[in-house]
Amino acid sequence: MVDLNGQYQTIKEQVNTSISNILETSAFINGPEVKSFQKELETYLGVKHVIPCANGTDALQIAMMGLGLKPGDEVITADFTFAATVEVIALLGLVPVLVDVEIDTFNIDVVALEKAITPKTKAIVPVHLFGQCANMDVILELAKKHNLFVIEDNAQGIGANYIAKDGSKQKSGTIGNVGATSFFPSKNLGCYGDGGAIFTNDDDLAHTLRGIVNHGMYKRYHHDVVGVNSRLDSIQAAVLRAKLPLLDTYNSKRRNAARKYSKAFEGQEHIVVPKLVSNCSEICDTCDCHVFHQYTLRILNGKRDALVQHLNDNDIPCGVYYPIPLHLQKAYADSRYKEEDFPVTNQLVKEVISLPMHTELDEEQIAFITNKVIEFINN
Numbered sequence: 001m002v003d004l005n006g007q008y009q010t011i012k013e014q015v016n017t018s019i020s021n022i023l024e025t026s027a028f029i030n031g032p033e034v035k036s037f038q039k040e041l042e043t044y045l046g047v048k049h050v051i052p053c054a055n056g057t058d059a060l061q062i063a064m065m066g067l068g069l070k071p072g073d074e075v076i077t078a079d080f081t082f083a084a085t086v087e088v089i090a091l092l093g094l095v096p097v098l099v100d101v102e103i104d105t106f107n108i109d110v111v112a113l114e115k116a117i118t119p120k121t122k123a124i125v126p127v128h129l130f131g132q133c134a135n136m137d138v139i140l141e142l143a144k145k146h147n148l149f150v151i152e153d154n155a156q157g158i159g160a161n162y163i164a165k166d167g168s169k170q171k172s173g174t175i176g177n178v179g180a181t182s183f184f185p186s187k188n189l190g191c192y193g194d195g196g197a198i199f200t201n202d203d204d205l206a207h208t209l210r211g212i213v214n215h216g217m218y219k220r221y222h223h224d225v226v227g228v229n230s231r232l233d234s235i236q237a238a239v240l241r242a243k244l245p246l247l248d249t250y251n252s253k254r255r256n257a258a259r260k261y262s263k264a265f266e267g268q269e270h271i272v273v274p275k276l277v278s279n280c281s282e283i284c285d286t287c288d289c290h291v292f293h294q295y296t297l298r299i300l301n302g303k304r305d306a307l308v309q310h311l312n313d314n315d316i317p318c319g320v321y322y323p324i325p326l327h328l329q330k331a332y333a334d335s336r337y338k339e340e341d342f343p344v345t346n347q348l349v350k351e352v353i354s355l356p357m358h359t360e361l362d363e364e365q366i367a368f369i370t371n372k373v374i375e376f377i378n379n
């Protein structure tokens, strides 16, 4: 699904040099590499504050802690996402409220979202699933109208631009009150272990968050709030510093691969290719509105599971993200949920399949994969 070694070979010298410098200086925690990466990421994103932390799940949790959400507060998010999003809501004693997604973008359905708002709702967590932003224009409008926080789960969207209705461009994760991302190795900007970060333009919130990641300390050994221990280590920061200047190139390689996939699937009646929303009608090179963390097809003729098997038999990696709606997971089931409220997620879990997507895919590999898919689906 990903080719981390191929990518490493192209940045090997820089990464190895920085890592051996860290080993020589022993500045493993909170070293200069972490501070430099923080500044470089702030510049890249055009955001006032980046707060590095240990992983993307922590980033989400710390963002919610920093906003002062209290047990019993309702937090609305999508039924079709990775479990981490809803896990942290539940862990903090908040009430997760799952809503359905849109069939064409896989992102939170803003109509269902509005219906789910109650007087207890305090926050919305849009997930920019597979690398394309949720409908932030409407989400921000609803948040303003109902006085809600917006926490972007940007683990899959780093580097993506959101092009608003008025044509303005903003980096994903910097649009709501706060954004969270992951640097898990297979993410678009991945390190060589675990890592994450929180973004915000709010000075007071940034100050609060910097204390929370460090045991609630604002002054050494003075613990003003309950915090956590969540740090990005220097070695991971060094890897991220080598990769950040290449992120736009990485994302454009992914988009290129996506364009070739979609071209090959043109005219296939049983295959639906990913839809681009934004203000662009095709996978264009300039707007960066989709960074293709995953390239996800819908298979309409009921052969999805058989296709997975067929690709496995041909040594082609593939993935089903995600096979079970969150509202049906044992940990998150709730008697308030009704099946008829989740028609799209219930359908998508049976139709979706993600093909290999990374920066090292070549023409030949894409042709091989698409031929195998098309041949099988039409047989």
Ligand SMILES: *Cc1c(COP(=O)(O)O)cnc(C)c1O
Pocket (backbone or CB within 6 Å): 055, 056, 057, 058, 081, 082, 084, 085, 127, 153, 155, 156, 181, 182, 183, 184, 194, 195, 196
């Ligand atoms: C990867 C991911 C996370 C969690 O990130 P970790 O760094 O693995 O903790 C959260 N949300 C989504 C949508 C993700 O894809």
